[in-house]
């Protein structure tokens with residue numbers, strides 16, 4: 001990794017920017033969309049600007065990913081401590097189960113209790129995306145070299161110091177890959193927010209399906225895919241820069 | 252600081268790992284614990300820094316029962332080196348070595364100075380190694396860093412569990428020699444666990460042999476090699492006589508004989524050997540040259556007398572107490 005920006009990365013970013021500009025500026029988007037969708041009379045989703053929807057979407061997905069991260073890392077740490085170890089199999093099962101329940105079903109079940117809007121969507125997203133963070137936290141903390149842990153304990157570090165100074169830094173690359181997966185899942189899944197009135201890029205998709213307007217479906221889907229790609233790229237670069245800083249090599 | 256196991260036992264499930272172990276280590280002694288795999292060496296060692304707590308009996312460090320000392324406090328004053336070194340891969344060599352001083356709250360400058368000093372001591376020039384990452388060290392270098400890290404806070408007691416186990420024989424010998432040099436200046440109370448009898452003989456002031464959790468014998472190397480106990484005879488092997496020779500130097504065999512003639516007048520027909528060579532090396536040299544005597548020279552080049560094959564035979568049979 002000598003050159004910070006390879007040709008491919010540059011091209012990818014430039015294309016991404018171009019797509020983003022097209023999507024965000026309605027006066028450009030309209031003529032572009034009428035090429036693949038000539039029969040749509042109203043190609044650009046009229047109710048809200050796509051930029052506003054994208055912001056709603058971003059906020060929703062990042063809030064869910066943030067909560068999933070806090071819960072996933074917290075539970076992962078607790079389940080790998082001596083006191084919590086008995087719960088480890090239970091935790092694994094519970095989080096795997098959470099991912100098998102479709103978010104739409106959680107949404108449907110949650111709405112009667114927490115009502116429409118932001119909260120039920122957040123709940124569904126967090127439940128659905130906590131697994132990759134939790135899984136990776138467990139994997140990261142469980143697979144540390146035992147000699148390193150014994151050395152840390154043997155030199156007189158407290159349990160808390162071992163966790164903070166040794167275990168978490170060493171597990172960080174694995175945990176952050178889990179966080180990245182969670183973010184990507186959330187950006188994709190947050191389109192269901194429109195079903196519960198939480199807005200986001202799902203709105204043009206849902207409206208497009210109801211009104212039989214594929215141009216709306218397309219712009220919602222394209223924008224959320226682009227957002228997922230962007231976030232994935234940014235987080236991946238962050239991870240790489242940490243990894244090369246700490247020079248951790250697997251033995 | 253003295254160490255003592257007092258009728259200590261530890262059982263893991265059905266396995267009696269340590270069985271009524273009683274053993275004292277006087278201040279400044281390098282005690283080697285040796286025995287077959289699974290005989291309880293590591294368990295006995297870990298009882299000293301409370302990584303394992305015994306079920307019965309007590310362990311004393313400096314006369315104090317360790318079960319009354321908070322484990323974290325105790326461990327910060329006991330150096331610990333393990334076989335797989337266990338360097339922290341995300342910290343540079345300097346941070347690894349400075350880890351215990353940092354736990355003890357030393358100032359940054361003091362830690363830096365100490366790290367510098369220790370890297371010099373273990374033969375790793377700080378300017379080349381302080382900023383290195385553990386992943387980039389050779390096996391031997393990593394072991395040295397491990398020793399430096401254990402010595403960082405100048406603990407009176409050092410526990411070493413097969414510290415040189417993971418390196419090639421040549422590197423191991425170099426590390427052993429350097430460790431002896433370091434130990435001769437620092438005079439720590441050391442418990443050193445090993446599988447390797449030659450290592451035990453080379454390093455130990457005293458060797459404690461364990462089998463199935465019990466102490467079989469504890470004696471200085473030359474004495475241990477004369478022990479008639481069947482397990483010890485078996486354990487020390489067919490070549491125990493050679494091992495005895497390996498433990499003694501030419502100088503020791505000749506006693507404190509005064510220099511007799513100057514180096515310039517030495518008899519060219521007789522082979523020469525330095526007084527700091529071992530008797531095993533002397534024997535090998537005699538066999539190779541087909542001679543029955545060698546002239547001994549001090550490192551400074553003064554003749555110290557003649558070593559004969561008879562001398563070696565006597566020593567190998569243990570007829571002369573060392």
Ligand SMILES: Nc1ncnc2c1ncn2[C@@H]1O[C@H](COP(=O)(O)OP(=O)(O)OP(=O)(O)O)[C@@H](O)[C@H]1O
Pocket residue numbers: 263264266267268286287288289290291292293294295446
């Ligand atoms: N934490 C543990 N849980 C269960 N059994 C253990 C534990 N630690 C040690 N043992 C058992 O106790 C016995 C003594 O183990 P110990 O590690 O002290 O042996 P050792 O002499 O150091 O062996 P080696 O030379 O192979 O390192 C072995 O049979 C081992 O399996």
Ligand SMILES: [Mg+2]
Pocket residue numbers: 292293294412
């Ligand atoms: Mg062992």
